[in-house]
Amino acid sequence: MAYHPLVESRYPLLAQAILAGASPQLRNMATVGGQPDARTRCPYFRDAAFACNKREPGTGCSALEGYNRSHAVLGGSEACIATHASDMCVALAALDAIVFTVGPDGTRQIPLRNFHQLPGETRTSKPS
Numbered sequence: 001m002a003y004h005p006l007v008e009s010r011y012p013l014l015a016q017a018i019l020a021g022a023s024p025q026l027r028n029m030a031t032v033g034g035q036p037d038a039r040t041r042c043p044y045f046r047d048a049a050f051a052c053n054k055r056e057p058g059t060g061c062s063a064l065e066g067y068n069r070s071h072a073v074l075g076g077s078e079a080c081i082a083t084h085a086s087d088m089c090v091a092l093a094a095l096d097a098i099v100f101t102v103g104p105d106g107t108r109q110i111p112l113r114n115f116h117q118l119p120g121e122t123r124t125s126k127p128s
């Protein structure tokens, strides 16, 4: 996708984000549809020994006072400062991309900026 002529010519930001976000091995295995669903990039989210509001609402955020070098500088909250795991999605949000979904009730078009909820707004599924 990063080297597709239309992406390179019309959306160079997207091409750059894809190339910067992962090695060729990872890019060859990843899917565009999987990027918006990438799991939370926070080590405390995946370790049940630590408090995590995103995993268990109301338990606290271990990253606020712990190791948080890769966490959010902007856009976090008092409940969670996790960042999104996908560089590609950041570019897609900047380009006002639309996510098309199909479910039991039909199809939906969701602006990517509304596809993800802000930290602290709601619980998400358990880490896999």
Ligand code: SF4
Binding pocket: 040, 042, 043, 044, 045, 051, 052, 053, 054, 055, 060, 061, 062, 063, 064, 071, 079, 080, 081, 082, 119
């Ligand atoms: S930053 Fe978010 S995901 Fe990480 S420990 Fe805090 S609440 Fe959990």
